[in-house]
Amino acid sequence: MAASVRDVAERAGVSVGTVSNVLNSPGKVAPATAERVQAAIDDLGFVRNDAARQLRVGRSHSIGLVVLDVRNPFFTDVARGVEERAAAEGLSVLLANSDERADREAAHLELFEEQRVRGILISPVEEVLPLLQGLRNRGIPSVFVDRLASTPGWSSVSVDDVRGGRDAVEHLLARGRRRILFVGGPLDLPQVRDRLEGARAAVAGVDDARVDVLPVTGLTMAQGVAAGRQILALESRPDAVVAGNDLIALGVLQGVALNGGIRVPEDLAIVGYDDIDFAAAAAVPITSIRQPRERMGALALELLLEQLDGKEPRQIVLQPELVVRASSG
């Protein structure tokens, strides 16, 4: 059905090699010939079959990106950074969504390997090193995004989440808050764990301050709303919430707003994480810990390219930045 180089060659009265040259090394072919070939291509509506090309060349021109949740603006911003840098390099990006589930993550990695992607950027759910080690052995390097490589010898771009968590709580302490509730999960997610660790570290030296944990099963607005409702029902309410990310924070804000009795920030301060665009537009603009989202994406691709160039893997750790808004009054 679809035209092939052979058809084009025949119609233009040249060999397949010449058609291929027109496609891949114009300049190697005489202008007159090139023109004739181009005409044949247009006539037949020829479009090169990438599968055949890839098979012959032995590699694709795409890279895989696995994120925890495409519906989280944080990740679409990261993806944007990746894509921009990738496009400049002539690479296309395959975007996959693990939904914070290890099985989906593994399935996507498998698919990516079948596609023979050049490399993989991943915001991992949990321990995927064995899988990634296998990929590396077979020539596919990877880079951790939004997560420090726990083992040396692996590339990563991350933000110091422990510090981010600490900054959030220290800010709250400075505002006089003492009964802090960390709302986030799943708790085996490294990002969440680190932020919580930082939060706990911040209260360590402060006698009357404490951090409790309200675990949720996912970093979504819906989970935040549910958490907000639970907070309303608590006997002794916290005076501040540190959320695992901005979606949770927005959700909590909505959840507690259902009860007119609780005011933000007077009765309950809220600090989010990521500083997505929507944080500033919230009912009460959310204080948040900003991560350089697009930059992380671009840097991750950079590290991947380095590895493809044979350079050593390395880790980049960026610093988060506290952005104070009304929610922490």
Next chain:
Amino acid sequence: MAASVRDVAERAGVSVGTVSNVLNSPGKVAPATAERVQAAIDDLGFVRNDAARQLRVGRSHSIGLVVLDVRNPFFTDVARGVEERAAAEGLSVLLANSDERADREAAHLELFEEQRVRGILISPVEEVLPLLQGLRNRGIPSVFVDRLASTPGWSSVSVDDVRGGRDAVEHLLARGRRRILFVGGPLDLPQVRDRLEGARAAVAGVDDARVDVLPVTGLTMAQGVAAGRQILALESRPDAVVAGNDLIALGVLQGVALNGGIRVPEDLAIVGYDDIDFAAAAAVPITSIRQPRERMGALALELLLEQLDGKEPRQIVLQPELVVRASSG
């Protein structure tokens, strides 16, 4: 480097045909043999080369989805609907971002054709029928998403945007608003045009009511913020804004909030469009026109499958739903 079926076959002491059967039609092969082959696969870390498979089979197992803006939650929700339905069908989804630019849209379509996707779902920037007609001639069907196919003979899933625009304005009129400003763009985007048309239709019979237009260059929050600032500077301010989508609405809300003088909704009512999750979480919860986002995605894939089954293209038009919140008082 990477192991091939031939390597596996050799190691397992069988022919390549048998290896292929283990992969694709287990059941055709004796349990003992299958086990031996599987062991060889595991030993060698064999992963099937999808390019070769595709080349031989003649088609891929993926479909392409082109959206106007991946950072708009509306589209990630649609994408989610598509993906879920696609996964159930064993198809994977290639997600591409046109950023409301016709050249990027065309480039992505070209790439998709090179990949020999089974079909394409697209939320088009402008007139792409010629391109899509070419694709169809070469065996790749497509479905319009979030946009009514203007020509019969094409599949589409859309929402009645004219009605949505009218509902928005009628609601505002009922609340006593008269000087309505439509903020949206680019104006050649069908969705925007239709919503504006509906808005104008609503005031047609009302003497003292009018709809002005403040055009923006893209449906983003940043554009909305800029528009909000412009509104502050207007000599005669509108008493209501109908936004092209929720991102614009959120932006306008932020933009006008910079000036303590304007209160929403007292001085300025705002109605958005799409009803993304963030609309409800906004500074002033945004009244919006809800579209069934995930459902649109799932239905679009459904229509694509129908075409792949040889059925006739058809159009599905869904009805929008006004969701009243605080921003329209």
Next chain:
DNA sequence: CGACGGGATTGAATCGTTTCAGTCGTTGTC
């Protein structure tokens, strides 16, 4: 005038999988 050089072109080999007609060996039937 013949040899040389070099740009343009050719076409067979190749990538790794699936497919399918055919072989092999065993079991069951009459």
Next chain:
DNA sequence: GACAACGACTGAAACGATTCAATCCCGTCG
């Protein structure tokens, strides 16, 4: 005991592009 039937397995052909050694052609130079 011959033959059919059947399941398991084989292996060569095919998919469509790229690559590269070989060939062709033509102008130039000695």
